[in-house]
Every structure is written in C-alpha cells, then in structure tokens.
Amino acid sequence: MRPIRIWNTLTQKKEKLPSPKGQPLRLFVCGPTVYDSTHIGHVRTYVFFDFFTKYLRSLGCEVRYIQNITDIDDKIIKRAAQEGTDPLIFSKGHTKSYFADMKRFGVDAVTTYAPATKFISEIIDQVQRLVRRGVAYKIEGDGYYFDIARFPAYGKLSRRTALAAEDAVSRIDESVEKRNKGDFCLWKFSKPGEPVWNSPLGAGRPGWHIEDTAISEHFFGPQYDIHGGGLDLKFPHHEAEIAQQEAASGKVPFVKIWMHTGMLTVGGEKMSKSLGNFITAQQFLAAHSPAIFRFIVLNHHYRSPIDYDEKLALAAEETLEGVRLFLGKLKFVETEGAKKPLKKFSLLSYARKWEATLADDINTPQALGVLFEVMRTVNPFLWQLNSRSIRSLHAFITSRFALLGIPISLPSRPSKISSLAKKREEMRRNQQFIQSDALRKQIEELGYTIEDTPIGPFVWPANPKHQNPNSK
Numbered sequence: 001m002r003p004i005r006i007w008n009t010l011t012q013k014k015e016k017l018p019s020p021k022g023q024p025l026r027l028f029v030c031g032p033t034v035y036d037s038t039h040i041g042h043v044r045t046y047v048f049f050d051f052f053t054k055y056l057r058s059l060g061c062e063v064r065y066i067q068n069i070t071d072i073d074d075k076i077i078k079r080a081a082q083e084g085t086d087p088l089i090f091s092k093g094h095t096k097s098y099f100a101d102m103k104r105f106g107v108d109a110v111t112t113y114a115p116a117t118k119f120i121s122e123i124i125d126q127v128q129r130l131v132r133r134g135v136a137y138k139i140e141g142d143g144y145y146f147d148i149a150r151f152p153a154y155g156k157l158s159r160r161t162a163l164a165a166e167d168a169v170s171r172i173d174e175s176v177e178k179r180n181k182g183d184f185c186l187w188k189f190s191k192p193g194e195p196v197w198n199s200p201l202g203a204g205r206p207g208w209h210i211e212d213t214a215i216s217e218h219f220f221g222p223q224y225d226i227h228g229g230g231l232d233l234k235f236p237h238h239e240a241e242i243a244q245q246e247a248a249s250g251k252v253p254f255v256k257i258w259m260h261t262g263m264l265t266v267g268g269e270k271m272s273k274s275l276g277n278f279i280t281a282q283q284f285l286a287a288h289s290p291a292i293f294r295f296i297v298l299n300h301h302y303r304s305p306i307d308y309d310e311k312l313a314l315a316a317e318e319t320l321e322g323v324r325l326f327l328g329k330l331k332f333v334e335t336e337g338a339k340k341p342l343k344k345f346s347l348l349s350y351a352r353k354w355e356a357t358l359a360d361d362i363n364t365p366q367a368l369g370v371l372f373e374v375m376r377t378v379n380p381f382l383w384q385l386n387s388r389s390i391r392s393l394h395a396f397i398t399s400r401f402a403l404l405g406i407p408i409s410l411p412s413r414p415s416k417i418s419s420l421a422k423k424r425e426e427m428r429r430n431q432q433f434i435q436s437d438a439l440r441k442q443i444e445e446l447g448y449t450i451e452d453t454p455i456g457p458f459v460w461p462a463n464p465k466h467q468n469p470n471s472k
C-alpha cells in the first residue's frame with residue numbers, strides 16, 4: 001500500500017497515516033447534538049469521513065470508526081421545554097432522524113454510534129480522576145469545572161486559549177465563579193426538572209466536552225490514532241478534549257492526528273435561520289439527489305470551505321449527467337461495437353494517478369479530475385476501442401464512483417424507443433430518408449435524441465433530469 005499522508009492540525013504538517021500494530025486504525029469523529037434537524041454543513045463532515053473510512057478499508061486497512069451522539073445538552077433541554085416534552089425522549093427522536101438522514105446520504109461507515117447518555121458512568125469516572133489529579137474543581141451549587149491554568153499545554157491544537165465570539169460554546173460552561181474565563185464544565189448539578197444522574201460527584205449531568213473523551217477512552221483507551229470533526233469544533237471543544245484526556249491519563253499525545261473539515265457557507269454567509277439561508281438535509285433532498293451532495297462535497301478538498309448555492313447543485317447535476325452519458329455510450333459500444341478488435345487503451349497510469357492524489361491528504365477533487373481526464377481522453381475515439389478496453393474503462397469509472405458513494409445508474413430505454421430506432425436505422429440503410437426522418441422526429445417527440453455514430457445510432461434521453469434515476 002502506498003504511504004498515505006494526512007494533514008495534522010496539531011503539528012500543521014502532513015504526516016504518515018498511523019498504522020497501529022495488531023489492531024484496527026482508531027478513528028473518532030464528533031457527532032451531532034441532536035436538538036434540531038441535520039443541516040447540510042453537518043452532512044458535509046459526515047460524508048467526508050464516510051468516504052475517508054471506505055477509502056482506507058478499500059486498501060485493506062481496517063478502521064474502527066466511533067461517533068458520539070450528544071443526546072443530553074443545554075440546547076436539548078431548552079428546546080424540549082419549548083415543545084413541552086421530556087428532553088431525553090426529544091433527543092431520542094432527533095437521533096432517529098439523524099440516522100435516517102445519514103442513511104439517505106449513503107453514510108454508513110461508522111462502526112459504533114455512542115450516545116452520551118449510555119456512557120454516564122464512564123463520564124463520572126473520568127471527572128473523578130480529574131478531581132483527584134487536581135485539575136478539576138467544584139463550584140458549590142453549580143458543578144465541576146476544568147481548571148485550564150493547571151494544564152499548561154492548553155491551546156496547543158488551536159494555538160489560542162481565549163474564546164472568541166464565533167466559537168461554538170455551550171451555555172453549560174457559564175459561571176461567574178470560575179477560576180479562569182476559559183474553564184469549562186465537566187459535571188453540572190441538575191436543576192429541578194432537568195435530566196439527572198446520581199453520582200458521588202452529586203446529582204447532575206455531563207458537560208459537553210467530557211462526553212467525547214469518556215466515550216473514546218472506553219473504546220480506544222487513553223490514546224488513539226485520528227480524531228476528526230468540523231473546523232468550528234477545533235476550539236474550544238477539541239482543545240478541551242486534549243486537556244481532559246491528557247490530564248486524566250498523563251499520556252501524551254491523546255490523539256496522533258487531528259483532521260478538520262472546512263466550513264460550509266450558503267450564499268457566502270454562515271448558515272443561520274435568521275438569515276434564511278439555513279438548509280436542512282431534508283430540504284436539500286427535496287430538491288436534489290443525495291449523490292449530488294456527495295459529489296459537491298468530494299469535489300472540494302475536505303479542508304477547503306464550500307460555499308453552497310443552487311448553481312453549485314445544478315452544475316453538479318450536469319457533470320454527473322455527463323458521466324452517465326459517457327457510461328451509456330460505453331454500454332452501447334459494448335453491445336453494438338465493431339467486432340474486429342481495434343484500439344487498445346491502458347488505464348494503468350490513470351489508476352496510479354488516482355491512487356497518488358488520494359494518498360496525498362485525500363485530495364478527492366484531484367482524484368475526480370483523473371476520472372474526468374480519462375473520459376475526456378477516450379471520448380473522441382470511443383467507437384474504435386476494443387471490447388476489452390471498453391469493459392475495463394467501464395469498471396474503472398463505475399468502481400471509483402461507487403467508492404465515492406456516488407452511484408451512476410443508467411436510464412432505462414423503453415422498448416418502444418428501441419424498436420423505433422431500429423426501424424429508422426433500417427430505413428436509413430435503405431436510403432429511405434423521408435421515412436427515416438419521420439421516425440427520428442417521432443423518437444424526438446417521445447423525449448429522446450439520436451446520435452448517428454460510426455457503429456450505429458445512439459439513443460439517449462433528451463431531458464436527462466426527467467429520466468435521471470438519481471434525481472427527484
């Protein structure tokens with residue numbers, strides 16, 4: 001296997017993919033806080049890590065992929081209260097719809113989903129260790145907090161320690177009695193009516209950051225290979241995770257490689273309900289196929305921002321239609337092609353290029369570029385290729401799109417169209433051009449085009465969107 005290099009946010013350089021001896025590669029990716037519908041920014045992150053995992057597995061690298069689900073949180077408590085339901089029933093409902101959304105986008109590489117409420121004893125145990133080690137302190141009537149002044153390495157991931165206005169924070173961390181402004185809550189004493197778990201720390205509920213480290217420690221131990229998540233989680237969330245786990249175990253580094261996906265904006269702005277540019281997974285799927293979104297995600301480098309707008313979706317749709325047309329032609333050449341063996345076409349150098357681009361920090365847009373290069377190169381002499389080349393071309397393109405999770409299915413052609421096309425071809429051969437033109441018109445009126453090629457007429461839907469099995 002070609003060495004794979006990944007950009008590590010922690011060291012700010014590309015590093016070799018860890019290869020743990022005798023066990024699978026351990027990957028943890030921050031899951032959602034289940035208080036609202038999944039939006040396309042979340043889907044971007046999960047689609048990328050889904051592909052990343054499947055790509056590594058396709059190379060024979062075993063990956064154990066854990067994702068937490070934050071199913072207890074201030075936002076959940078607040079939203080459930082507004083809706084007059086129990087917070088835990090509320091979050092269970094949203095967890096279910098999150099799973100349903102992921103399924104529709106073909107995200108199914110996660111080995112284990114770990115809801116925080118199933119790991120309360122692990123969380124309590126970790127907080128107790130932090131208290132014993134003197135890095136956590138209690139605020140009476142409030143909860144336990146991590147003292148960032150007692151962890152000198154705080155800030156090593158994000159190279160900062162102070163909160164900024166745009167940081168993703170939890171209200172749970174607010175207290176006027178904290179020792180340092182950046183201290184964060186580990187265990188919050190529950191107020192009446194809030195979900196509560198009894199513990200030697202006092203009856204309460206977990207903070208946000210501690211869920212992840214308690215869960216990852218349970219599955220992977222105090223140190224593991226790769227932690228992923230959206231760039232907005234780098235500070236303070238991931239910084240806090242490092243502080244908690246390294247302080248609790250004394251082992252450094254907590255994680256070898258930190259991977260962060262770029263942000264997704266809509267129309268140049270951060271998605272927000274007040275701006276009216278908030279797009280949920282469901283809203284996207286009401287207009288486009290999941291394959292379109294996966295293509296948009298993977299046609300950008302995972303660390304680059306994506307600025308989504310409707311034009312991007314339409315361009316993706318057009319591009320994928322081009323792929324479908326190419327595969328349609330391949331199939332046509334395969335069945336109708338000249339029987340005499342003709343031109344050979346070798347894919348070896350392209351296969352190597354594909355591998356090299358992905359091995360270099362998972363450069364999916366460049367890898368897609370290789371596939372388009374192949375299609376552009378052979379398109380002018382497609383009709384002259386021998387059947388072996390045609391078959392390997394077909395396998396080369398379809399297997400790679402399948403790995404990307406972008407299925408390309410060909411439109412089915414009604415038998416009526418086929419027989420009209422056949423009849424027209426007979427007329428044309430017999431030089432009965434008036435009749436053959438009439439038949440062409442009839443075919444076109446039924447929504448198909450005919451391209452006369454050196455090996456016969458190629459029939460294809462005129463309005464691909466209409467016929468496209470991947471779009472709605």
Ligand SMILES: [Zn+2]
Nearest residue numbers: 030031212237
């Ligand atoms: Zn997280």
